[in-house]
Amino acid sequence: MTIHFHKVDLPAGLDLGKRVAIDTETLGLSLVRDPLCLVQLSAGDGDAHIVQLDRTSYDCPNLKALLADEGVEKILHFARFDVAMIARDLGVTLRPVFCTKIASKLARTYTDRHGLKDVAREIAGVELSKQQQSSDWGAGDISEAQLKYAADDVLYLHQIRDGLEAMLIREGRLEMARACFSFLPTRAALDLAGWADADIFAHS
Template sequence: MASPTAHPSSSTSAPASFAVFDDDLDPAWLALLSEASALAVDTEAMGLVHGRDRLCLVQIADARDNVCCIRIARGQRLAPRLQKLMENPAIEKVFHFARFDVAALGEGLGIAVNPLFCTKVASRLARTYSSRHGLKEVVQELVGVELDKQAQSSDWGRVEELGEAQLAYAANDVRFLLPAYGRLQEILEREDRLELARRCFACIPVFSELDRRRFGSVFEH
């Protein structure tokens, strides 16, 4: 079902360990990642419309730079080990724009992510001196790493044929989230906004559910 693969090539150094899995984590990586207090998570899908555009890839990284990608097959509806990890209440799952990823995991695999932290929401609350809150800008300022986003609009549906550039892009999108998460927490705490941020994060599953049910604009003017 799964096997370690060569480190993806990128402009940054290779991760400490890197593996690609089909359908689900293996027991060894579930045990490894379950030791973390926080995990960086990202997803890739065929597009941005839940229900129409299927989930294709899930990427996870821990603070020790162990990174894996899980390829989700067309028609797949369950990933029990991944679900156990994402629903573990002792592990904070860190996303950038969690609203999309939480909806994608719920729609694609029936996963109810808990608890979570969104670096995009955190950036908007912490980095009020900036109008740029994309992952690339947040990571570049707070971590000092420039992400290569050239593979962002790839055909992720061809999961068995993903090339090195796509895997490097997918891996790097989670590798540097945890350092950014740490810096954002520091700023939020310094500015007395951390509790407000956590209250915002608690609302994200509701907005994700609204998106899945096509009510995403319910709070728009």
């Protein structure tokens, strides 16, 4: 495994293929208050690329071009949050998306444990550490432990995606999952507009 750390933007000409695993690190979990700090990516080849963003401008044309490319499938876990953060701070709508958390909830109905740690353990056979989950991602210097944590969040998503897709096909739920994935930009827009906790489909 190699972790490639990039300041501000991805290098020009980097080809990560037609399926890219993506995750983000933010200063906190508020869509109103907390800025986007890092974006990490993997082509599923055992390497991770981590971009520390310039939060004064978010000027990262190479990264934005990749994220905006609708010929590239973006694989994320709990994509709802990342799609919203990327739309808000980078001005990019992610599509198409494969969300492994939604896929897990639709396929793994025998459990209520759908966090990345649990899904990675079952589907990919790896044990992920979450020790750095609450660390300071806005710091100027990112530690080796933080880089390892950030990389782990994308390194296994291709394998998890494929395992969950097979389960969705087996249970006849793949088209339902795809419809949910397609709705994610709208769900993120609702979150950003203030309807994060409201069920607009409810009768009451």
